[in-house]
Amino acid sequence: MSRVITISREFGSGGRTIGKKVAEKLGIPCYDAELITKIAEKSGFDKEYLADNTEGESGGGWLGNVFIRSEYYGKSNQDYIWQAQSEVIRDLAAKGDCVIVGRCADYILKGKADLLTVFIHASEEKRIERITKVYGLSADSPEKRLRDKDKRRKAYHRFYTETEWGRAKYYTICLDSGEIGIDRCVDIIASLY
Amino acid sequence: MSRVITISREFGSGGRTIGKKVAEKLGIPCYDAELITKIAEKSGFDKEYLADNTEGESGGGWLGNVFIRSEYYGKSNQDYIWQAQSEVIRDLAAKGDCVIVGRCADYILKGKADLLTVFIHASEEKRIERITKVYGLSADSPEKRLRDKDKRRKAYHRFYTETEWGRAKYYTICLDSGEIGIDRCVDIIASLY
Numbered sequence: 001m002s003r004v005i006t007i008s009r010e011f012g013s014g015g016r017t018i019g020k021k022v023a024e025k026l027g028i029p030c031y032d033a034e035l036i037t038k039i040a041e042k043s044g045f046d047k048e049y050l051a052d053n054t055e056g057e058s059g060g061g062w063l064g065n066v067f068i069r070s071e072y073y074g075k076s077n078q079d080y081i082w083q084a085q086s087e088v089i090r091d092l093a094a095k096g097d098c099v100i101v102g103r104c105a106d107y108i109l110k111g112k113a114d115l116l117t118v119f120i121h122a123s124e125e126k127r128i129e130r131i132t133k134v135y136g137l138s139a140d141s142p143e144k145r146l147r148d149k150d151k152r153r154k155a156y157h158r159f160y161t162e163t164e165w166g167r168a169k170y171y172t173i174c175l176d177s178g179e180i181g182i183d184r185c186v187d188i189i190a191s192l193y
Numbered sequence: 194m195s196r197v198i199t200i201s202r203e204f205g206s207g208g209r210t211i212g213k214k215v216a217e218k219l220g221i222p223c224y225d226a227e228l229i230t231k232i233a234e235k236s237g238f239d240k241e242y243l244a245d246n247t248e249g250e251s252g253g254g255w256l257g258n259v260f261i262r263s264e265y266y267g268k269s270n271q272d273y274i275w276q277a278q279s280e281v282i283r284d285l286a287a288k289g290d291c292v293i294v295g296r297c298a299d300y301i302l303k304g305k306a307d308l309l310t311v312f313i314h315a316s317e318e319k320r321i322e323r324i325t326k327v328y329g330l331s332a333d334s335p336e337k338r339l340r341d342k343d344k345r346r347k348a349y350h351r352f353y354t355e356t357e358w359g360r361a362k363y364y365t366i367c368l369d370s371g372e373i374g375i376d377r378c379v380d381i382i383a384s385l386y
Binding site: 010119121166167168169171172173174175176179180184188191192 | 361365381
């Protein structure tokens with residue numbers, strides 16, 4: 001059974017960077033944006049649409065898609081994507097040890113890999129600082145962007161996984177990257193592998 | 194400003210043991226049962242009553258006490274205890290670096306000490322194993338005991354702190370002691386001090 005580190009993260013907490021650094025340190029692959037390409041191949045949906053629909057990220061995206069499902073329409077687009085996403089993640093985990101960032105991998109791989117599940121968070125203040133630095137300015141205020149992203153991730157998670165995003169009991173370890181620092185988070189996670 | 198490590202924990206997760214070992218390793222005091230004695234001196238309530246009423250532990254305890262409060266009665270016993278408990282914890286933190294187990298110290302000391310806030314949890318299965326080993330058998334099943342204790346701690350926490358017990362964002366670090374192991378938890382916490 002592969003050993004897989006899954007990283008769930010609040011927007012702006014540096015979780016993606018931590019995932020990449022942990023993978024580098026351990027010499028194993030890290031899947032993040034690459035997942036989108038693979039899900040696209042599997043599902044036939046285009047990448048841009050998927051980027052908006054694999055974590056509840058978009059404005060008119062998955063929430064809308066979820067709720068137009070009915071007995072007349074059968075499965076929603078979102079359900080097809082979820083299925084393709086689950087298959088892609090399971091295939092990757094079956095291939096060998098890796099780090100997977102986001103996309104409910106912790107839930108999808110439960111019982112199917114030797115998991116180290118991580119949740120990365122930080123105060124709003126620290127995340128706003130990081131968002132502005134990493135992603136630059138946009139029309140929306142950073143506060144609005146992070147609250148919106150987190151609200152969607154949380155709702156998406158609850159809809160598909162029946163677990164609660166950000167509740168300690170669902171993770172092996174949760175770290176405040178703002179307090180602890182990115183590099184120290186990397187060291188702790190790598191030491192647990 | 195003192196550096197204080199606060200340990201919140203699920204019943205049976207080994208959080209108390211972890212707190213003691215961290216303190217030993219760092220050569221600083223750990224306050225747990227000692228707190229009860231000090232709160233007793235401060236409040237005039239007896240120790241046995243306090244053991245049941247400083248974390249929402251007892252059957253007929255704090256919940257009952259909280260709800261009999263009214264404008265005719267003024268403060269409830271529970272409120273007096275909370276006040277004494279807050280003072281004792283602040284006094285201890287002012288004296289120097291230490292580890293404090295439970296009793297909402299993370300909330301009570303916010304802004305009053307340089308805090309490292311820890312939450313320790315474990316699966317029900319692992320906790321039942323530990324409860325039976327450490328506390329022995331009792332009339333209630335271990336499942337009932339841990340659900341009951343956790344329910345009370347959670348409600349108590351919410352009533353007095355306005356934060357949510359066990360939600361990752363309120364802690365610097367959360368650890369699954371069942372997965373990670375007691376000694377490794379101790380090493381990680383001590384390394385962050």
